[in-house]
Amino acid sequence: MRFAKGHGTENDFVIIPDPEGALDLRPAQVAALCDRRAGIGGDGVLRVVRTAALGEALTGPAASSQACEWFMDYRNADGSVAEMCGNGVRVFARYLLDRGLAEGPEISVGTRAGARRVTVEDDGDLTVDMGRPELRGESAADLADGTVRGRRVFVGNPHLACRVDRDPDDVDLTAAPRLNEADFPEGANVEVFAVAAPGTLRMRVYERGAGETRSCGTGIVAVAAAATPPGEGATWRVRVPGGECVVFLDADGARLRGPAVIVAEGETTLLDSAAAPA
Numbered sequence: 163m164r165f166a167k168g169h170g171t172e173n174d175f176v177i178i179p180d181p182e183g184a185l186d187l188r189p190a191q192v193a194a195l196c197d198r199r200a201g202i203g204g205d206g207v208l209r210v211v212r213t214a215a216l217g218e219a220l221t222g223p224a225a226s227s228q229a230c231e232w233f234m235d236y237r238n239a240d241g242s243v244a245e246m247c248g249n250g251v252r253v254f255a256r257y258l259l260d261r262g263l264a265e266g267p268e269i270s271v272g273t274r275a276g277a278r279r280v281t282v283e284d285d286g287d288l289t290v291d292m293g294r295p296e297l298r299g300e301s302a303a304d305l306a307d308g309t310v311r312g313r314r315v316f317v318g319n320p321h322l323a324c325r326v327d328r329d330p331d332d333v334d335l336t337a338a339p340r341l342n343e344a345d346f347p348e349g350a351n352v353e354v355f356a357v358a359a360p361g362t363l364r365m366r367v368y369e370r371g372a373g374e375t376r377s378c379g380t381g382i383v384a385v386a387a388a389a390t391p392p393g394e395g396a397t398w399r400v401r402v403p404g405g406e407c408v409v410f411l412d413a414d415g416a417r418l419r420g421p422a423v424i425v426a427e428g429e430t431t432l433l434d435s436a437a438a439p440a
């Protein structure tokens with residue numbers, strides 16, 4: 163089976179081309195591909211499938227994806243399915259463009275959170291229309307070194323964006339955050355962030371289904387939305403351990419700009435990981 167490897171601000175993905183939807187990618191196989199010692203290694207898998215061949219009902223928020231030629235079937239490193247990935251969709255678009263499977267400067271990618279328009283910038287960065295982040299009240303997470311409080315933000319997938327009054331590097335993210343299940347029945351990605359300078363945020367993230375990662379595009383949008391006074395627009399630079407993205411917020415929603423690169427390609431065999439559910 164062919165694969166490619168790519169990343170956006172070091173949020174890294176195994177890309178599996180499956181244009182005709184021939185693969186039945188099981189969670190244990192995804193976990194094996196993402197294993198950093200026994201596999202290729204990645205925070206998730208991007209299965210590249212034609213929307214017409216997906217074999218999955220696209221209803222609710224996903225319905226607008228029906229109009230897209232290509233669908234990003236996103237899986238977390240533990241094999242679970244996620245609705246959306248802000249870094250992944252840029253890497254997915256880069257893969258389509260590099261392989262001549264789509265033509266820029268604008269392409270639309272189907273996701274379980276709906277269609278996402280990606281624009282190629284002159285310097286090679288990609289900008290994604292991320293829709294309107296929904297701010298939904300407060301919640302808390304228990305971390306290894308204490309409790310953090312934050313805003314629940316929905317960016318197609320669920321987030322708890324927690325502003326902390328210390329350097330995010332000093333927060334202990336070694337253990338999975340414990341969340342209020344009533345607030346997050348499907349789990350959530352947890353961000354800790356602080357204002358580093360006017361217009362600049364610093365953020366770290368513990369991703370649902372992947373653990374601490376070096377970046378999370380939807381998380382970057384979530385903290386930008388949480389840091390912006392209600393009803394106002396804003397532009398935020400958001401620094402993460404793996405680099406930097408920019409978020410533009412206005413009445414139409416959020417746009418996420420950042421890099422995306424393909425670093426390798428090759429062949430692999432689909433194996434089951436003993437660590438993941440079959």
Ligand SMILES: N[C@@H](CCC[C@H](N)C(=O)O)C(=O)O
Binds near residue numbers: 246319371
């Ligand atoms: N890294 C991604 C988010 C991937 C999905 C997330 N772990 C979830 O389960 O919601 C991003 O760049 O947005």
